[in-house]
Amino acid sequence: QKEVEQNSGPLSVPEGAIASLNCTYSDRGSQSFFWYRQYSGKSPELIMSIYSNGDKEDGRFTAQLNKASQYVSLLIRDSQPSDSATYLCAVTNAGGTSYGKLTFGQGTILTVHP
Amino acid sequence: EPEVTQTPSHQVTQMGQEVILRCVPISNHLYFYWYRQILGQKVEFLVSFYNNEISEKSEIFDDQFSVERPDGSNFTLKIRSTKLEDSAMYFCASSEWAGGRNEQFFGPGTRLTVL
Numbered sequence: 001q002k003e004v005e006q007n008s009g010p011l012s013v014p015e016g017a018i019a020s021l022n023c024t025y026s027d028r029g030s031q032s033f034f035w036y037r038q039y040s041g042k043s044p045e046l047i048m049s050i051y052s053n054g055d056k057e058d059g060r061f062t063a064q065l066n067k068a069s070q071y072v073s074l075l076i077r078d079s080q081p082s083d084s085a086t087y088l089c090a091v092t093n094a095g096g097t098s099y100g101k102l103t104f105g106q107g108t109i110l111t112v113h114p
Numbered sequence: 115e116p117e118v119t120q121t122p123s124h125q126v127t128q129m130g131q132e133v134i135l136r137c138v139p140i141s142n143h144l145y146f147y148w149y150r151q152i153l154g155q156k157v158e159f160l161v162s163f164y165n166n167e168i169s170e171k172s173e174i175f176d177d178q179f180s181v182e183r184p185d186g187s188n189f190t191l192k193i194r195s196t197k198l199e200d201s202a203m204y205f206c207a208s209s210e211w212a213g214g215r216n217e218q219f220f221g222p223g224t225r226l227t228v229l
Binding site: 044 | 155159169203209220222
């Protein structure tokens with residue numbers, strides 16, 4: 001069973017702080033990695049994608065990938081109350097044995113308090 | 115900005131009835147997916163669809179499920195005989211999958227309630 005694991009939280013940070021979200025995956029063939037944000041009762045919204053080892057920055061978000069450790073993380077700088085949501089890590093072996101099937105973690109609930 | 119749309123937003127049905135959930139993927143996307151999320155649980159893959167055929171399906175996607183692209187814009191998920199445990203949010207997603215990058219964009223979902 002190919003698994004994606006996340007700390008379910010809740011993770012609580014003060015406004016303006018850095019939130020750090022972590023994810024591990026079991027399938028060494030995974031090639032593409034994504035972070036989605038899901039507000040309560042809403043659909044997953046893609047916020048970051050990362051395909052190679054290292055860091056990728058987009059505004060206040062930084063994704064980090066370490067394939068050797070099978071680890072991907074998301075940092076949110078200058079956290080805002082509007083960042084309060086569940087963050088979903090998703091991986092795929094797209095282009096390998098998969099046609100793009102995303103395997104999701106259970107999500108980490110982030111609360112940013114003023 | 116183009117987006118995936120889904121109808122209806124909420125569907126209530128009796129156990130044993132057939133339901134059809136509809137999706138309009140982003141227009142230049144070629145890869146289509148259905149996922150579901152039971153309340154409080156993970157998002158789960160159901161099926162992927164490319165070039166008018168199923169390319170991959172999960173063990174959840176048994177004979178009671180089917181997908182179809184009846185025209186150039188719609189993508190449907192049919193559940194033939196609904197069960198109580200089919201109650202969930204159903205999300206459609208689509209992807210362009212260009213240059214090895216398979217970013218999937220999700221629709222707003224259909225909440226299916228089976229009574």
